[in-house]
Structure formats: C-alpha cells, structure tokens
Amino acid sequence: MTSTPPGAVSLTGRIERWPIAGTFTISRGTKTEAVVVVAEVSQGGLTGRGECVPYPRYGETPEATLQAIQAMQGPLANGMDRIALQASMPAGAARNALDCALADLEAKRAGRRIWNLLGRPAPEPRTTAYTISLGTPEAMAEATAKAAHRALLKIKLGGDGDAARIAAVRKAAPASELVVDANEAWTEDNLAANLAACADAGVTLIEQPLPADKDEALLRIKRPVAVCADESVHDRASLEGLRGRYDAVNIKLDKTGGLTEALAMADAARALGFEIMIGCMVATSLAMAPAMLIAQAARFVDLDGPLLLAKDRDNGLRYDGSLVYPPDAALWG
Numbered sequence: 001m002t003s004t005p006p007g008a009v010s011l012t013g014r015i016e017r018w019p020i021a022g023t024f025t026i027s028r029g030t031k032t033e034a035v036v037v038v039a040e041v042s043q044g045g046l047t048g049r050g051e052c053v054p055y056p057r058y059g060e061t062p063e064a065t066l067q068a069i070q071a072m073q074g075p076l077a078n079g080m081d082r083i084a085l086q087a088s089m090p091a092g093a094a095r096n097a098l099d100c101a102l103a104d105l106e107a108k109r110a111g112r113r114i115w116n117l118l119g120r121p122a123p124e125p126r127t128t129a130y131t132i133s134l135g136t137p138e139a140m141a142e143a144t145a146k147a148a149h150r151a152l153l154k155i156k157l158g159g160d161g162d163a164a165r166i167a168a169v170r171k172a173a174p175a176s177e178l179v180v181d182a183n184e185a186w187t188e189d190n191l192a193a194n195l196a197a198c199a200d201a202g203v204t205l206i207e208q209p210l211p212a213d214k215d216e217a218l219l220r221i222k223r224p225v226a227v228c229a230d231e232s233v234h235d236r237a238s239l240e241g242l243r244g245r246y247d248a249v250n251i252k253l254d255k256t257g258g259l260t261e262a263l264a265m266a267d268a269a270r271a272l273g274f275e276i277m278i279g280c281m282v283a284t285s286l287a288m289a290p291a292m293l294i295a296q297a298a299r300f301v302d303l304d305g306p307l308l309l310a311k312d313r314d315n316g317l318r319y320d321g322s323l324v325y326p327p328d329a330a331l332w333g
C-alpha cells in the first residue's frame with residue numbers, strides 16, 4: 001500500500017455492476033448488466049469522479065482496468081496532473097476514468113464549471129439517439145414501434161437478414177431519423193446489398209459496417225449513405241487512415257482515454273472534414289456527463305447508456321424523452 005503525503009492527491013477505484021432493464025443485444029452478444037470502473041481522486045476534502053467501461057473487443061477487462069488505474073496512485077501523489085496523465089497511460093478505458101476524475105477535481109478546486117476552465121461554451125441540451133437491440137425483424141419492429149415517437153433511433157444490426165430488419169424498422173418508425181450500427185458484422189460480399197437497403201429505407205448513417213481490419217472495401221465502393229467509423233477509430237492518431245473510407249467518426253471517451261483527448265480529437269476530425277458522433281457504452285450518467293461537452297459539436301449524439309439501465313446513479317443526467325441535459329455539479333464537472 002502506498003502512503004499519500006499530506007496535501008497530495010489520493011486515489012481509489014472500484015468495479016460497479018448496474019443491471020440493465022431487460023437485456024441488450026448487439027452482433028457480439030447479449031448483456032444483462034453494465035460493468036463499469038469508477039476512479040475517485042481526492043485532495044483537501046474535495047473528490048473528483050470518473051467512470052469508464054472496459055471493452056473486451058480492445059482486450060480490456062474490468063480487473064485489468066482497475067489495476068491500471070490503481071498503478072497511478074504513486075504518480076498522482078507525486079503531482080501528476082491531467083495533462084501529464086496523457087503521456088503516462090495509453091488511450092483506453094483506464095485513462096478515461098482518471099482523466100475525467102481529474103477534470104472533475106479541477107472544477108471543484110476552482111469552484112467553477114469545467115467548461116469555463118477549459119474555455120468551452122456552456123453545454124446545451126441535445127437530442128440523443130435511442131438504441132434498438134438486435135433481434136428478429138419482428139422483435140425489432142415491435143421495440144421500434146414503442147420508440148417511434150423519438151426523433152433519432154440507432155438500430156443494431158447483425159449481418160444475415162439485415163435488409164429485412166432495416167425494412168421492418170423503417171415501417172415501424174416512419175418519422176424517426178435512423179442510424180444503423182452493424183458492429184463489424186457485414187462482409188465485402190453483402191456490403192453493396194446492405195448499403196442499398198439502407199438507402200431505400202432512408203437511413204442517414206451506417207456505423208462500422210465492416211470489421212476494422214477489413215474495411216478497405218469502403219474505399220472502392222460508392223457510398224449512397226454516409227458511413228461512420230466506430231471500432232476503426234480510437235484517438236487522433238487513427239483519423240488520417242480513415243480518409244476516403246468513412247464520412248464520420250464515433251468518438252467515445254473510453255476509446256480516446258478521456259475528455260482531454262476527445263476534445264482535441266473532435267477539433268482534428270472536423271478539420272479533416274469528418275462529421276462527428278459522440279457515442280457511449282452501457283454505463284451510468286457519470287460516464288455520459290463529460291461526453292456532453294463533445295455533444296455540443298456533434299452531428300449525432302448517442303448518449304443513451306443510462307436509458308437502458310434499470311436504475312441510474314444519484315444526481316444522474318436529466319432525460320426528457322430524448323433530450324439530454326448537461327450535468328449538475330453534484331454529478332460531475
């Protein structure tokens with residue numbers, strides 16, 4: 001156990017489990033709970049918090065993420081700040097929790113909101129997408145009909161039979177804007193047919209159709225609907241390689257390793273001509289709150305994690321239908 005000098009920043013971390021209301025299915029499998037890792041940094045009686053979701057797709061586990069967070073106890077006690085953190089840990093879930101916790105602590109120490117400290121405009125409410133879980137066309141149409149009053153729906157797809165799913169969902173929600181997310185489940189062979197099905201249904205955006213290591217086909221095919229990178233994009237360093245393949249990028253703080261890199265990445269992505277989606281994993285409002293700063297410049301906001309939970313944490317973000325409001329200081333920032 002490391003002892004903390006008086007006045008220094010101290011750190012605690014923990015794994016939390018938040019039940020999902022029902023289940024949530026994407027092409028990679030079904031989930032019944034959100035497993036998140038929380039970092040808390042304290043100094044002078046004030047505590048900053050950050051939450052992340054480790055993603056097995058990128059080789060992350062909750063246990064290893066917690067260990068990586070706890071390994072920063074010494075550097076933090078020795079004065080490492082949020083800026084120095086960027087070079088001390090790789091981009092990913094662990095750095096995200098710490099980066100957001102340090103930002104929260106900075107705001108609390110200054111007695112100001114984090115957007116004022118960062119020189120960004122105060123966040124406004126934004127309309128979030130609402131996600132429809134992967135299932136049969138009939139089950140997805142039924143779930144979609146219940147959400148058809150929402151302005152923006154994100155439809156999870158799975159490969160075989162996606163044209164039928166897309167058509168069924170469009171019929172069930174004639175007025176909603178539709179984004180689809182294949183989570184890498186399409187192939188070069190079914191790409192053209194699935195793109196055409198999306199165009200026919202008036203889909204606005206297709207997220208990660210092909211596996212991240214097999215997406216060169218997007219360079220060669222005419223894209224009748226805009227295509228967004230998710231699993232193919234992580235932080236600023238990955239943007240350049242996406243030119244010509246993708247029209248938009250899904251920025252998630254668990255991939256960028258926090259808000260600090262996410263803000264820089266959003267600026268860089270816009271400069272390269274990409275549209276921005278701000279995305280999330282299944283998580284509580286503590287993980288969504290910092291993402292609300294990126295949401296301000298995003299064409300697509302996908303911050304519906306808490307809407308899928310049986311219960312959100314105290315002082316959670318206010319959701320009024322699909323309108324999501326900026327965080328109170330009691331939650332974060």
Ligand SMILES: CC(C)C[C@H](N)C(=O)N[C@H](CCOc1cc(O)cc2c1C(=O)N[C@@H]2C)C(=O)O
Nearest residue numbers: 028054055056131279280281282302304305308
């Ligand atoms: C509440 C929605 C799921 C959040 C968002 N709208 C969304 O669609 N995000 C997905 C990421 C899906 O989340 C997954 C997938 C997975 O295979 C495993 C996990 C999670 C997750 O949140 N926790 C576990 C690790 C997207 O954009 O792809």
Ligand SMILES: [Mg+2]
Nearest residue numbers: 181207208230
């Ligand atoms: Mg996605």
